[in-house]
Amino acid sequence: MIVMPCAAVRQDGDSQIYKYRYIRSNYGNPLSMEERIKEIMSRKEDHINICLNKPVQARRAHTLFECVNFLNNALPEVNFEEMDTATTFLGHKFSAPLIVGAMTGGATLAKTVNKNLAKAVEDLGLGMVVGSQRAGLYDKTLEETYAVVRDNAPNAFIGSNVGGAQLSKGLSIEDAKKLLEMLDADAFYVHLNPLQEIVQPEGEPYFKNVLSKIKELVEAVNTPVVVKEVGAGISGTNAKQLENIGVKAIEVAGTGGTSYSAVEYYRAVDQKLRLKTEIGELFWDWGIPTALAVSLVRKAVKIPVVASGGIRNGQEMAKAIAMGANMCASAWPLLKPAMTSSEKVKEKLEEMIYGLKVTMFLTGCSSIKELCKAPYMITGELAELITALR
Ligand SMILES: Cc1cc2nc3c(=O)[nH]c(=O)nc-3n(C[C@H](O)[C@H](O)[C@H](O)COP(=O)(O)O)c2cc1C
Numbered sequence: 568m569i570v571m572p573c574a575a576v577r578q579d580g581d582s583q584i585y586k587y588r589y590i591r592s593n594y595g596n597p598l599s600m601e602e603r604i605k606e607i608m609s610r611k612e613d614h615i616n617i618c619l620n621k622p623v624q625a626r627r628a629h630t631l632f633e634c635v636n637f638l639n640n641a642l643p644e645v646n647f648e649e650m651d652t653a654t655t656f657l658g659h660k661f662s663a664p665l666i667v668g669a670m671t672g673g674a675t676l677a678k679t680v681n682k683n684l685a686k687a688v689e690d691l692g693l694g695m696v697v698g699s700q701r702a703g704l705y706d707k708t709l710e711e712t713y714a715v716v717r718d719n720a721p722n723a724f725i726g727s728n729v730g731g732a733q734l735s736k737g738l739s740i741e742d743a744k745k746l747l748e749m750l751d752a753d754a755f756y757v758h759l760n761p762l763q764e765i766v767q768p769e770g771e772p773y774f775k776n777v778l779s780k781i782k783e784l785v786e787a788v789n790t791p792v793v794v795k796e797v798g799a800g801i802s803g804t805n806a807k808q809l810e811n812i813g814v815k816a817i818e819v820a821g822t823g824g825t826s827y828s829a830v831e832y833y834r835a836v837d838q839k840l841r842l843k844t845e846i847g848e849l850f851w852d853w854g855i856p857t858a859l860a861v862s863l864v865r866k867a868v869k870i871p872v873v874a875s876g877g878i879r880n881g882q883e884m885a886k887a888i889a890m891g892a893n894m895c896a897s898a899w900p901l902l903k904p905a906m907t908s909s910e911k912v913k914e915k916l917e918e919m920i921y922g923l924k925v926t927m928f929l930t931g932c933s934s935i936k937e938l939c940k941a942p943y944m945i946t947g948e949l950a951e952l953i954t955a956l957r
Contacts, residue, residue, distance in 0.1 A: 607674075607701075608674045608675075610769065611671060611673040611677055611702065612674045612676055614671070615670075617830050619906065621833050623833075624826065625822055625823050625826050625852050626852055628823055629856060630821065630877040630878075630883070631823065631857070631859055631947075631952070632886050632887070634858065635889075635890065635944070637889070637930045637942070645931065645933045647925075650928055650933055654893070656816070656893055657793075659694065661894070663691075663692075664892075665920065667695035668695075668818075668820070669758065671697070672700060672712045673712055677712045679906065681715050681905075683909040683911075683912050684905050685716040685717075685725075686719045686909035686912075687905075688720055689720035690909070691913060691920075692723070694725065695720070696725075696727075697713050700727055700746045700750075701738070703746065703749055716750055724753045725750050725751070725752050726752060727746045727752035729743065730757070731758065732771045733771075734780035734781060735774055736771065740784065740788075744787075754790060754815070755790050756795055757781055758794075758795050759794060759795070759801070760797040761799075763831055767831040778809075781794065786813070791815035792815055793815060793818060794809050794818070795817070796819065798820055798822060800820065801818075801820070803864055806863075806864040810868040816873060817871075818875050819857060819861055819872065819874060820857075820896075821855050821856055821857030821859070821876035822855060822857065824899060829851050831843070857874060858949050861890050865890065865892070873895065874892035874894070875896035875897065878896065878897045879919075882922055884922070885927060888938050889940075889941045889943045890943070897919065
């Protein structure tokens with residue numbers, strides 16, 4: 568099957584969302600390099616535009632952080648200005664436990680987004696992960712859309728990123744090392760996204776031997792390997808399997824925030840792929856709610872845990888940390904600001920950190936270490952789910 572540029576452009580109000588149009592045909596020829604690059608750029612721009620213009624957040628599912636509550640401390644015995652959010656993750660110092668989650672690269676728009684994100688995390692002493700980086704191997708121009716990150720963030724924590732499906736399909740260790748070099752990366756993120764690969768029109772749901780491929784990667788590179796989902800969550804069992812092969816941290820990327828089933832649903836609708844459209848809709852809210860994933864993964868492993876998937880404010884960050892997360896990551900809320908400027912990205916990140924500080928103040932915790940020990944209550948659906956799992 569090959570994907571060919573198509574002259575037809577949508578006539579409805581969404582036409583500006585999709586820069587390139589493609590139809591599928593069954594000539595059975597493999598894609599030429601030029602076609603492959605066009606297809607990747609088109610897909611990456613679709614992801615950005617859909618996330619900016621369509622409702623892509625979970626509909627019925629929640630992170631379940633609403634079931635986690637702190638006790639107000641009316642005697643914090645500390646001044647607000649003394650709140651210290653500094654922490655360390657994988658040997659790297661952060662001014663606050665916050666990373667900009669993996670989003671993009673591999674398209675013109677992506678370069679702007681990555682540049683603004685990179686400048687902001689550099690200025691604030693935070694970190695970021697780039698989007699799936701395979702596109703950077705194909706073409707110098709595409710490589711620059713990732714490399715722009717290190718150019719603008721010489722000191723910040725930067726994560727490389729590749730899909731588990733790509734490892735399963737045989738991405739070589741040599742190429743993996745090139746991806747790390749492209750960014751002089753501090754960590755190598757591998758995303759596991761079986762649901763996305765199913766709904767995605769060009770999806771590659773190849774997950775056989777992914778675990779052994781991740782193990783090969785862990786053994787071949789000197790950079791710590793981190794494994795994440797993309798919004799459907801990682802279970803305690805999966806986390807333990809990954810810890811056993813030497814993975815250095817787990818980013819849960821649970822349900823309750825951006826739904827990648829939703830993102831690919833819109834692309835399936837656009838390409839008139841009936842079955843993928845129905846599956847995208849059916850699995851829109853599929854996954855492990857983020858607070859549940861943090862609880863399960865924290866109990867299962869000793870390595871650092873990153874809470875992500877629907878983390879939208881500092882109070883949720885504080886809850887995740889009290890539950891045992893070492894760091895938090897947030898993706899979608901930073902996309903719109905990153906289309907404008909690094910200042911806008913900084914505003915959003917500072918707002919989240921301020922919310923974290925206020926929560927620390929109101930729980931009488933002046934450091935992240937103290938916040939880790941803050942008492943909290945779990946009620947409702949989260950309490951039920953935690954006890955229901957056997
Ligand atoms: C525009 C966009 C593009 C994304 N692309 C990637 C990607 O290439 N690789 C990846 O690991 N995750 C990707 N993600 C998933 C995020 O890293 C994150 O796990 C997910 O969006 C849930 O976090 P959120 O609710 O804070 O957005 C992307 C998310 C967004 C919004």
